[in-house]
Every structure is written in C-alpha cells, then in structure tokens.
Amino acid sequence: xxxxxxxxxxxxxxxxxxxxxxxxxxxxxxxxxxxxxxxxxxxxxxxxxxxxxxxxxxxxxxxxxxxxxxxxxxxxxxxxxxxxxxxxxxxxxxxxxxxxxxxxxxxxxxxxxxxxxxxxxxxxxxxxxxxxxxxxxxxxxxxxxxxxxxxxxxxxxxxxxxxxxxxxxxxxxxxxxxxxxxxxxxxxxxxxxxxxxxxxxxxxxxxxxxxxxxxxxxxxxxxxxxxxxxxxxxxxxxxxxxxxxxxxxxxxxxxxxxxxxxxxxxxxxxxxxxxxxxxxxxxxxxxxxxxxxxxxxxxxxxxxxxxxxxxxxxxxxxxxxxxxxxxxxxxxxxxxxxxxxxxxxxxxxxxxxxxxxxxxxxxxxxxxxxxxxxxxxxxxxxxxxxxxxxxxxxxxxxxxxxxxxxxxxxxxxxxx
Numbered sequence: 063x064x065x066x067x068x069x070x071x072x073x074x075x076x077x078x079x080x081x082x083x084x085x086x087x088x089x090x091x092x093x094x095x096x097x098x099x100x101x102x103x104x105x106x107x108x109x110x111x112x113x114x115x116x117x118x119x120x121x122x123x124x125x126x127x128x129x130x131x132x133x134x135x136x137x138x139x140x141x142x143x144x145x146x147x148x149x150x151x152x153x154x155x156x157x158x159x160x161x162x163x164x165x166x167x168x169x170x171x172x173x174x175x176x177x178x179x180x181x182x183x184x185x186x187x188x189x190x191x192x193x194x195x196x197x198x199x200x201x202x203x204x205x206x207x208x209x210x211x212x213x214x215x216x217x218x219x220x221x222x223x224x225x226x227x228x229x230x231x232x233x234x235x236x237x238x239x240x241x242x243x244x245x246x247x248x249x250x251x252x253x254x255x256x257x258x259x260x261x262x263x264x265x266x267x268x269x270x271x272x273x274x275x276x277x278x279x280x281x282x283x284x285x286x287x288x289x290x291x292x293x294x295x296x297x298x299x300x301x302x303x304x305x306x307x308x309x310x311x312x313x314x315x316x317x318x319x320x321x322x323x324x325x326x327x328x329x330x331x332x333x334x335x336x337x338x339x340x341x342x343x344x345x346x347x348x349x350x351x352x353x354x355x356x357x358x359x360x361x362x363x364x365x366x367x368x369x370x371x372x373x374x375x376x377x378x379x380x381x382x383x384x385x386x387x388x389x390x391x392x393x394x395x396x397x398x399x400x401x402x403x404x405x406x407x408x409x410x411x412x413x414x415x416x417x418x419x420x421x422x423x424x425x426x427x428x429x430x431x432x433x434x435x436x437x438x439x440x441x442x443x444x445x446x447x448x449x450x451x452x453x454x455x456x457x458x459x460x461x462x463x464x465x466x467x468x469x470x471x472x473x474x475x476x477x478x
Contacts, residue, residue, distance in 0.1 A: 064243035064308040067210075068217035068224040072355050075197065075223065078173050081352070082110045084132070084166050086187050087178030089114035089121050091283050092201045092227065095344045096176055096352065097124060103358055111166045113157075115179075116140065122147030130154060132169065134162040163187040168194035174352070177202040178227070180285050181412050182462055185209060189455070195220040199351035201227035203302040207404050208458050210305025224306070225351040230299055231306060232347035233325035233338030238307075241330070249303055250327040250335075252319040253378060254278065254342075256290040259320060263382060269425040271418060278320075288415045289385075292428050293378060297389020301404055304393050311393050316386060318376045323365070341365060384429045385411070388436065399440035401453050402461050409465035410435030417473050431472065435465050 083100070087093045093114070100107045113134035114121035125133055126149055134157040135141050141156045148154075157165050160183075167175050167187040175191040176199045177184055184202030189209065191198050193216050200206070206213060217224060226232050230251045238246070257276050258266060274291040275284060282290065289295035296316050303314050322342040329335045340346045341362060349358045380387045392403040399406070414431040417423045423431070439461070453461070 064246065064313075066238075066243070067206075067214045067306050067308070068222055070223060071221070075355050078197065080106055080108050081197075082108045082171060082173045083176065083352070084111035084113070084169060084172040084174070085109070085176045085178065086113045086134075086163060086167060086184070087115075087176070087180065087201070088112040088124055089117040090178055090180060091286075092178040092344060092348065093176070094120075096178070096199075096348050099345055099349045099352055099358065099360070100128075102361065103353070106353060106358070110172050111169060113163055113166055113179075118143045118147060125154065126152070131171075132157060132166055134158070134166045160186060164190040167191040167196070173197060174199060176227070176348075176352070177205065180283060182208060182408060185458075186455075189213060189216065192216045192222040192224075193220050195222050197223045197225065197354075199225050199227050199348070201348075203228060203298050204408055206305040207298050207301045207408050208462070209453075209455065210301070211401075211452065212455060214305065214308075225354050226302075226306060227344075227347050227351050228299060228302065229340075229342075229344065229347050230326040231302060232350060233340075234303065234307070234328060236338050236350070237326070237328040237336040241328075243307060243309070245330050245332075246307075246309070246313070247329045247331045248313045248315055249307065249309060250315045250317060250329060251296060251299055251303065252322070252324055252326055252375075253293060253296040253316055254290070254322045255318040255320050255376075255378075256293065258291050258383075259318065261382075263426075266382065266425055271421065274418075274425065284419055285412070285415055288418060288428075289411070291425070292385040293383040294385035294389065294411050294428075294432075296378070297386045297392075298408070300386075300390055301393050311390050316378055318378050319374070321370065321373055323370060323373055339365060385432060388429065388432055392436070397440075398444065399436060400443055402439055402443065402458075403436060405453070405458055405461045406435050406439040406465045407432055409462045410469045413466050413469040413473070422477060423473055431469055434472065435469055438468060439465065 109128035109130045111132035115136045133154050141158050167190040174197040177188045178201040182204050185205045188205040275287045325338045327335050327337040391397045392407045410432045414428040
C-alpha cells in the first residue's frame with residue numbers, strides 16, 4: 063500500500079516558530095537559495111548553525127551576517143582559514159570534519175536541519191538529525207538512496223520529520239496532501255531531459271564537461287548538473303521516491319518535460335492526476351519545507367500560463383541515457399545484488415562523475431563504469447558465504463568505500 067517515511071505532526075510543526083535552523087551545505091546552490099529565503103523572512107527563522115565544505119570565504123560572509131553560535135567545516139585547515147575571515151568579537155564554536163557535521167545536526171538548540179550536502183557525505187549527518195528527532199528539510203537524496211530503510215525505521219523510533227526539498231519530491235508531497243497512498247496508482251517524476259536532450263550517441267561520445275554543465279533550465283552545482291545530463295539524477299530520485307512513499311518501482315514513472323514547469327504528478331486510481339506547477343526556482347520547495355506547514359510569500363514572478371503556451375512530455379530514451387534504467391534496476395528485487403545495489407550504483411557514479419569533470423574519462427564512460435560496478439557487486443555477493451538480506455550503516459559505508467576503490471582502480475588502469 064505504501065506509507066510516508068515519517069510522521070507529520072502538524073500541531074508540533076505549526077508551533078515551531080521562530081524555527082532554529084542548522085544548514086548543512088550552506089555554501090552550495092541549495093544552501094545559498096535557502097539563505098535567500100531566510101533573509102526575506104527573518105522573523106520566522108533563527109540561524110543556529112552553518113556548515114560549508116571548502117568555500118570558506120562565502121561561509122564567513124554568511125556567518126558574519128547571521129552570527130550563528132556554531133559553524134562547521136571539512137578539515138582543520140578550513141577551520142584555521144575561517145577564523146581569519148571572521149570579524150573581531152565574533153567567536154562561534156567551529157566544528158570540524160564528519161564528526162563536526164554530525165554534532166551540528168543533532169544540537170539540542172536546533173529545531174530543523176537543512177540536509178543539503180552533496181553525495182554520500184550527507185548520510186551520517188542526516189541520520190544523526192533523524193535519530194535526534196529533528197525536522198529535516200531533505201535535499202540530500204543520497205541519504206535515502208544508501209539507507210532509506212534505516213532512515214524510515216529511525217524516523218518511526220525518534221519521531222523525526224522528513225520534508226522533501228527536491229523539486230520533484232516536493233511536488234509529489236504537495237500533490238499527495240490530504241490523500242491516502244492506497245488511492246495512488248503511480249507517481250510521475252518529470253525530468254527536463256538535461257542539456258543533451260535530443261542529441262545522438264555520436265554527440266554524447268564527444269561531449270565535454272563544459273557541455274554537460276550547461277543546463278537549460280536550472281542553476282545547480284557541478285555534480286548534480288552532470289547527473290542531470292546522464293539522467294542519473296532522475297534515477298536517484300526514483301530510488302528516493304521509493305523510500306519516501308514506500309512504493310515499488312513499478313508504480314514510479316519518469317517522463318521528460320523540457321519546460322520544467324510541471325515538477326511532478328500523482329495519478330490516482332480513479333484516473334485523476336494532480337500536478338504541481340511552478341517556476342524552476344528552488345526557493346519554492348525550499349521555502350515550503352523551511353516553513354511547513356505554513357506557506358511563505360516569495361518574491362517570484364507568477365506563472366503566466368498563456369505566455370508559456372505549451373507544456374510537452376515525452377518518454378526518456380533509456381538506450382542513450384542508461385543511468386536511469388540502472389537506478390531503477392537497483393531497487394528491483396528481481397535483479398541480483400541484494401540491498402547493496404543502490405550503494406554500489408551511487409558510489410560508482412560519484413567517482414565516475416568526479417573523473418569526468420577532471421577530464422579523465424568520457425561522458426559515456428559514466429554509465430559503463432556504474433554498470434560494471436553493479437555487476438561486480440552482484441558477482442562478489444554471489445560468492446559470499448551468507449548473502450545479506452539487509453545492510454547496517456557500517457556495512458553500507460564499507461561497501462561504499464570498496465566500490466569507490468574499485469572504480470578508481472578501473473579508471474587508473476584505463477588511463478595507463
């Protein structure tokens with residue numbers, strides 16, 4: 063039947079204002095957009111903690127504006143540099159490394175955590191926030207890709223609330239409001255098609271990182287932009303939807319919608335379809351989550367449907383963009399490899415995307431490496447004395463690191 067991943071205690075949420083925020087990934091594209099929302103609604107939010115990885119200058123600027131008592135950075139060098147950038151008289155506690163992010167995510171002074179780190183690095187802080195019973199505005203889809211079942215169980219135990227920030231999942235969340243998942247026939251995720259929509263294999267074989275980063279509709283970070291170009295981002299969103307709503311992959315569909323105005327749809331068993339429309343601006347889903355259950359006024363130009371004229375939809379070409387099919391296979395129980403398939407998929411993709419951005423591999427090598435990693439995992443699991451039915455966090459982290467080493471070795475071998 064399906065069930066949402068966490069409770070939604072509206073009375074508790076409605077009473078949590080002004081809301082004390084910790085923003086993990088405050089210097090990334092999601093974090094910067096979130097800060098714009100907070101800036102426009104200072105009476106609704108108190109910035110208690112900010113975490114950035116390497117963009118120390120921007121983190122220092124944000125910290126000077128909001129003066130949170132806690133900051134977090136990736137390493138000791140970053141902490142030293144950050145101290146030099148901070149104004150005199152402002153002495154926040156600076157937390158460092160993975161442990162620092164985890165500590166920030168579970169601070170008693172924090173009501174809501176914006177989980178906006180990129181990639182698998184967001185898993186442990188997100189899980190820490192869940193186990194601490196926080197409200198989590200979730201922009202780190204990889205946390206659910208790697209450990210969706212564990213996070214669901216932890217939400218139930220701790221009473222944590224998950225609110226999806228991804229524009230597609232936020233659209234589904236809104237279209238499902240007031241309706242039972244038992245009445246849902248399927249979820250429909252929309253994809254822009256990315257910068258390579260309509261291109262042929264000959265073009266993709268020669269595509270550069272510069273080409274792939276030129277998204278037609280959205281302004282995003284480098285990693286997610288490449289994922290959009292390969293359609294892996296949509297594949298990860300399929301896995302995220304599976305864990306958010308507890309629905310099998312057969313009830314999750316992807317359609318290409320080049321205008322990026324319809325952000326997703328829900329089809330009900332009576333034939334009704336509810337869609338969420340909005341401009342391709344992440345402040346809309348961010349603001350919805352940060353202030354849930356109330357809505358904020360955002361300084362955005364309203365949609366003009368007449369000016370838009372046409373909204374079109376088409377099926378994704380899985381032969382040209384196999385990453386989407388690989389992700390859907392990762393949660394197909396009929397496929398070999400057990401519950402570690404999404405872990406292997408995500409780890410291989412992160413390594414491959416990083417290599418592509420550095421010019422070490424070609425665009426079409428990304429899905430090839432991901433497929434190889436998933437096959438390698440399935441073969442390795444087949445030889446194991448006791449194949450596992452589930453994974454704990456330590457096993458997830460070990461498989462993630464094992465896969466990264468394997469893929470990095472394959473890339474190095476091909477370059478030699």
